[in-house]
Amino acid sequence: MFRGFATISYYADDLAAAREWYTELLGVEPYFAFPEPPAPPAYLEFRIGDDQDELGLIDRRYAPPGASNAAGGAVTFWHVDDLAGTVERLLAMGATEYEPVTPRSAGFVTASVVDPFGNVIGVMHNPHYLEMVEARATTSA
Structure with missing residues (x-):
């Protein structure tokens, strides 16, 4: 059934600031952005750790209805x-x-x-x- 951790998603009001913060914390740039540059991203993804786990950053505008800050x-x-x-x-x-x-x-x-x-x-x-x-x-x- 559950096979393992796949992706965790964090929301941010300021995705550009979140990108900078997480890039500094993790020491790597996101490997994926959607939409692709030069458009401003709505989603960014990093691969980190021993298993290259996925950490996604999502513009809070796309959070599910009722999601709390x-x-x-x-x-x-x-x-x-x-x-x-x-x-x-x-x-x-x-x-x-x-x-x-x-x-x-x-x-x-x-x-x-x-x-x-x-x-x-x-x-x-x-x-x-x-x-x-x-x-x-x-x-x-």
Whole structure:
């Protein structure tokens, strides 16, 4: 049934500013824009991480009816190697704390922030994620 994370979409009132912010955060340019330049984009997409997961930025004009600008709801957590450093960088870039660094159990630690565009970004240290990356590397070797 569910095969894995495919794309997460964040909405922004100012897509040009969101593009700059996420390009700086991720260290890569979006690989896809629609419509294509020179038209101003309504959608941008980045591929990031070990599995080249897709992060889409959508002009908020195209949000579903009734969608709120308020942060909250479901949170997607991205595994990061340096949780404290990542949270520090996000805050320095203008994000605001949503949930502080919180130790869970069995080595899991989470935190989340709200980006300057109102989207919640979850980050975590996830031992299971690391086990799966290691298992794939061992299997493909």
